[in-house]
Amino acid sequence: MKPLVSILIPAYNAEHCVAYTLQSAVAQTWPRTEIIVVDDGSKDGTVEVARRFAAPNVKIVSTENQGQSGAVNTAYGLCQGDYIQELDADDILAPDKIEKQLTALRADDSKRILLSGPWAYFRYRTSRARFVRSALWQDLSPVEWLLRKMGGNLHMQNATWLMSRELADAAGPWNTGLHYDQDGEYYCRVLLASEGTRFVPEARIFYRVSGTNRISYIGSSDVKKNALFQSMKSHMANLRSLEDSERVRKACLHYMQTWTQCFYPDRLDILAELQTLAGEMGGRLEMPRLGWKYAWIKPIFGWKAAKRAQGVLAETRDSFLSYWDKVMFEHETREISR
Numbered sequence: 562m563k564p565l566v567s568i569l570i571p572a573y574n575a576e577h578c579v580a581y582t583l584q585s586a587v588a589q590t591w592p593r594t595e596i597i598v599v600d601d602g603s604k605d606g607t608v609e610v611a612r613r614f615a616a617p618n619v620k621i622v623s624t625e626n627q628g629q630s631g632a633v634n635t636a637y638g639l640c641q642g643d644y645i646q647e648l649d650a651d652d653i654l655a656p657d658k659i660e661k662q663l664t665a666l667r668a669d670d671s672k673r674i675l676l677s678g679p680w681a682y683f684r685y686r687t688s689r690a691r692f693v694r695s696a697l698w699q700d701l702s703p704v705e706w707l708l709r710k711m712g713g714n715l716h717m718q719n720a721t722w723l724m725s726r727e728l729a730d731a732a733g734p735w736n737t738g739l740h741y742d743q744d745g746e747y748y749c750r751v752l753l754a755s756e757g758t759r760f761v762p763e764a765r766i767f768y769r770v771s772g773t774n775r776i777s778y779i780g781s782s783d784v785k786k787n788a789l790f791q792s793m794k795s796h797m798a799n800l801r802s803l804e805d806s807e808r809v810r811k812a813c814l815h816y817m818q819t820w821t822q823c824f825y826p827d828r829l830d831i832l833a834e835l836q837t838l839a840g841e842m843g844g845r846l847e848m849p850r851l852g853w854k855y856a857w858i859k860p861i862f863g864w865k866a867a868k869r870a871q872g873v874l875a876e877t878r879d880s881f882l883s884y885w886d887k888v889m890f891e892h893e894t895r896e897i898s899r
Contacts, residue, residue: 563593566659566723567642570598571632572650576606578769579650583614586648591659594618597636598650602626607650630735630743637729645729647744648720653687655765662723665761672727673756678764680718684883685890687767699760703752704803711796712812714819718768719744728755741785742792749792753799770883779823780872786824790831793820797838810842822849826865 568586572579579598586596596619600608611621624635633647646659662676679698681690696709697717709715731754735747752758779785797813817835824831825848832846839846852871 563591564643564663565593565595565641566591566644566646566663567636567640568594568596568646568648568654568659569633569636569640570596570648570650571601571629571636572598572603572607572611573601573626573629573632574603574605574607575650576603576610578771579607580610580613581653582648582650583611583619585653585656587614587616587619588656589654589659590657591663594659595640595642596620597622597639599624599632599636601628601632628737628740628743630737630739630747634734634737637734642726644723644725646720646723651769651771652718652720653683653767653769654720655767658764658766659723661764662759662761665759665764670759671756672725673731673754674725675728675751675755675758676723676761676764677717677721677758678761678766680721680766680768682770683767684770684886686886686893689886690767692765697760698762700758701760702757703755704800704809706752706758707749707796707800707803708808708812711800711816712808714815717748718766719748720766720768721764722748722751723764724751724755739788739792741779741782741788743788746792746795749796749799753803770879781827783828786828786831789820789823790834793817793835794838810844813842814839814844814846818846821846825849826868 568589570579570582570586575582583596583598586594596614598611598619598621600611600621600623602623602625608621608623615621620639622635622639624632627635637645644663646654648654658678662678665676666674679692679694681692683690695715696713697706697715701709710717728751732747732751735743739746779789793816797816800809800813817839821832821835824835836846851868
C-alpha cells in the first residue's frame with residue numbers, strides 16, 4: 562500500500578486565501594492523503610471557509626490562539642501519516658508536488674532522507690511566479706545545506722519539505738516559545754536529524770507575499786527580535802555540532818552580520834551578545850549601513866528615522882504591487898468564468 566501523507570495547515574485570519582491553499586491540497590495527485598486544518602483562534606471567517614472542504618480525509622479543528630508552532634503541533638498530534646507535509650494557509654502546492662517527491666525515493670533509501678523542491682514568490686497570480694535557482698536546490702548533506710544557507714543568506718520555504726514520520730519524531734515538536742523564524746529553527750533540527758536532502762526539481766511550491774501582517778515580517782516587534790536571536794543561536798550551535806571548522810565559523814560570522822540590521826539601533830543588548838559570539842569565532846561584526854537613498858536622512862533626523870523611511874518605502878512599493886496583482890487576478894478570474 563502506498564504511504565499516507567498528512568498535510569498539516571495551521572491557519573490564522575486566513576479567510577482571503579485559505580480556500581486556494583485547500584484547493585491545492587485536495588487536488589494532489591498522490592492517491593493517499595489526509596488534510597488537517599487547525600484554525601488557530603481566527604477572528605475572521607477562516608473556519609467557515611475551511612469547513613466548505615470538510616470530507617472524510619479533510620479534518621477541520623478549532624483551538625484557542627496559540628501561535629503557528631502550537632497549531633502545527635496540534636495538527637501533528639492528530640495526524641496518521643507516514644509522511645508529513647506542512648503547508649501555511651496562504652501558500653499553494655503544485656498538483657503533483659507530493660507525488661513527484663515520493664516517486665523520487667529509491668528502494669534502498671533511509672526514512673531519514675529529507676525531500677525538498679523549488680519555490681517561487683507570488684502575490685495573487687501563480688502564473689507570475691518565477692523560480693530562481695539557488696545553491697540549496699540540489700542534494701546536500703546537513704552540514705553543507707546549513708553552510709550554504711547561513712553563509713549565503715539563502716532561504717528554503719517551509720512547504721518545500723516532505724519528511725517521514727520517523728524524521729519528524731526525531732526532530733521533536735515546533736518550539737512554541739518562538740514567534741519569528743520558528744519554521745527556520747524547526748527545519749534546522751529536522752536537517753540535523755536527517756541523512757541529507759533530496760532535491761526534486763518538479764515538486765513546486767508557490768509562496769505568497771502577503772504584506773506586513775505576515776508571520777515572517779519582523780518590523781519593530783521586540784518579541785520577534787528576541788525569537789530571531791534565539792533561532793540564530795540555535796542555528797549556529799546546530800551547525801557547529803556537525804562541524805567546527807574555519808569554514809563553519811566564517812559562515813556563522815556572515816550569518817550574524819546579515820541580521821545585524823534587524824537589531825540596530827533598538828536592540829544594542831542583542832548586538833552586544835552577537836559581538837561576543839563573533840569574537841569567540843575569531844571575528845568582529847560591523848555596524849549596519851543605510852543604503853545611499855536613505856543615508857542623507859541620518860544626519861538630519863537620526864538613524865531610526867532613516868531606517869523607518871527605508872521600511873515605509875518598501876512597504877508602500879509592496880502594497881502597490883499587491884494591489885495591482887490582485888486587480889489583474891480578479892480580472893483574469895472573471896474572464897475565465899464567462
